[in-house]
Amino acid sequence: MSAQTWLTVDSDDLRHLPVYQGHPTRSKQQYEGEHGILSLRFRQGWSGFLAWMESHDACVTIFVISDLLEQDDFSSLLRDALNHFGTRLTVGCHGHTHRSWSAWGEDKAGFAAMLSRSTALLKEHAGESFRPYFRAPSGYVAPWMAEVLASEGYKVDSSVNPSWLVRKKAAGHRWNEVAQAMKTNGLVERPWLTAWSLPVNGPALFRFPLSLLARRTWKGTGPAFTESELHYVEDEKRVHATVYCHILDFARNKGEWIPPLNLHRA
Ligand SMILES: [Zn+2]
Numbered sequence: 013m014s015a016q017t018w019l020t021v022d023s024d025d026l027r028h029l030p031v032y033q034g035h036p037t038r039s040k041q042q043y044e045g046e047h048g049i050l051s052l053r054f055r056q057g058w059s060g061f062l063a064w065m066e067s068h069d070a071c072v073t074i075f076v077i078s079d080l081l082e083q084d085d086f087s088s089l090l091r092d093a094l095n096h097f098g099t100r101l102t103v104g105c106h107g108h109t110h111r112s113w114s115a116w117g118e119d120k121a122g123f124a125a126m127l128s129r130s131t132a133l134l135k136e137h138a139g140e141s142f143r144p145y146f147r148a149p150s151g152y153v154a155p156w157m158a159e160v161l162a163s164e165g166y167k168v169d170s171s172v173n174p175s176w177l178v179r180k181k182a183a184g185h186r187w188n189e190v191a192q193a194m195k196t197n198g199l200v201e202r203p204w205l206t207a208w209s210l211p212v213n214g215p216a217l218f219r220f221p222l223s224l225l226a227r228r229t230w231k232g233t234g235p236a237f238t239e240s241e242l243h244y245v246e247d248e249k250r251v252h253a254t255v256y257c258h259i260l261d262f263a264r265n266k267g268e269w270i271p272p273l274n275l276h277r278a
Contacts, residue, residue, distance in 0.1 A: 014234030018202065018245055019072045019271075020104075020170065020256040021061065022147065022214070023086075025054045028077055028110035030150050035112040050085050053263045058089055060262030060269065065097055068275035070236035075106035075147040075170075075256075078130040081137045094141045099239040103138035104145035105130050105166075114154035114183040123157055127164045145245070147171050147256075151204075151214075154183040155193035162197035167246050169194050170254055172203040175211045195248075202245055205229065205253045213256045217272075218264075230255060230272040 027033070032043040045051050050058075065072065080086040094101055107113075108130040113123055127146075135142050146161055148171035161169060174187045182190050187203070194201040204213045212226035233253050237244065244250045257271055 014232060014253070016241065016244070016252045017233040017236045017273075018170075018242075018252055018254045019070055019236050019273075020147070020254065021072060021074045022106055022256055022258050023074055023076045023080060024106075024110060024258055024260060025077075025080065026051045026260070028149075030110075030112055034110050034149060035115050035152075037115075038112075048083060050080075050083065050089075053260055056263035056267050057259040057261065060267045061259055062093065064262065064270045065093075065101070067270070068236075069100070069238070070275055071100045071102070071239040071242050073102045073104050073143065073145060073242070074259075075104045075145075076134060076138070077106045077110050077149070078108045078133040081133045087137055090137060094138060099141075101141060102143045102242060103134055103141050104143050104147060104168075104170075105134055106147050107149045108133075110149040112150050112152035112181075113148060113157060114152040114181060117183070118154070118156045120156060120160050124160045124164065127160060127166075131164055143242075144168070145170060150181070151178060152181045152183075153190055155185055155189050158190075158193035158197040158199060161194075161199055166199060168200050168202055170202040170204070170256075172201055173206070173211055173213070174203045175206050175209050177209075177211060200246055200248045202252075202254045205233070205255050214258060217257060217261070227272045231274065233273065236273070236275060 027043045030038040033039050108126045144166045145168040146166045151173045153171035172187050191201040207229040212229045216222045217226045
C-alpha cells in the first residue's frame with residue numbers, strides 16, 4: 013500500500029500572488045482588487061473547501077498567511093471552521109505577507125521579525141489548533157531560514173519542492189542542502205510529493221500537461237492522516253507523502269473542484 017498522506021491547503025488570496033507582491037522580479041502588476049477584504053474568489057474557494065471538508069473525515073492542515081488575520085472577514089471564517097471541524101483542522105504558518113524570502117537574499121533579522129509577528133497572530137487566532145509548522149510562500153526557501161525557524165520554535169518545514177524544474181527557488185542551493193539545514197537545526201523537512209522529479213502540487217495541478225501527471229499521482233496516494241495520526245509529521249523516522257493545493261483552487265469549476273483524492277467518510 014502507498015505511504016500515508018498529509019493533506020495541506022494554502023490560504024493565499026489573489027492579492028498575495030507573486031505577480032502582485034513579494035518577489036523582486038516576478039511582482040510587476042498592481043493588484044486591482046480591494047485590499048483589506050477577501051476577494052470574491054477566495055470566498056467562493058472557502059465555501060468549496062468547507063463543502064469538501066464535510067465530504068470526508070481526514071485531517072487537514074491549512075497554512076495561513078497571517079496578514080489575513082488582521083481582517084475581520086477572514087478571522088471569523090477561520091474561527092467558525094476551527095470550531096466546526098475541531099481537531100481535524102490545524103493551522104500552520106505561511107508567512108505574514110507571502111514574501112518570497114529566498115528570492116531576496118539572506119535576511120535573518122527580517123525573517124525573524126516577520127516570523128515572530130506571524131506566529132503570535134496565528135497563536136492568538138488559532139489557539140490549540142496552531143502547529144509549529146512552516147511553509148515558505150511560493151516555495152522560496154533557503155538554508156539560512158532553518159536557524160530562524162528553529163529559534164521561533166518551529167518543528168516542521170514543508171517548503172521543499174524537490175524538482176529540478178523549480179531549483180532556482182532555493183537561492184543557488186540544492187534542495188538537499190535546504191533539507192540538511194532543517195535537520196541540523198532540529199526541524200523535520202516534509203518535501204512536497206513529486207512524480208518523475210516533476211512538481212505535482214499547487215499550480216502543477218492545473219498546468220497542462222503537468223496536470224495529467226499531477227492528478228494521476230494524487231489519485232495514487234495512500235490514506236490521509238486522521239486527527240490522531242497528524243503528529244506523525246513531526247516524527248522524522250516516519251515517511252509519508254505531502255500534498256497541497258490552494259483555497260482559491262476550490263473556486264474552480266464554478267466552485268465544484270475538489271482535490272483528486274480517494275477520500276471518504278468512515
Ligand atoms: Zn502561497
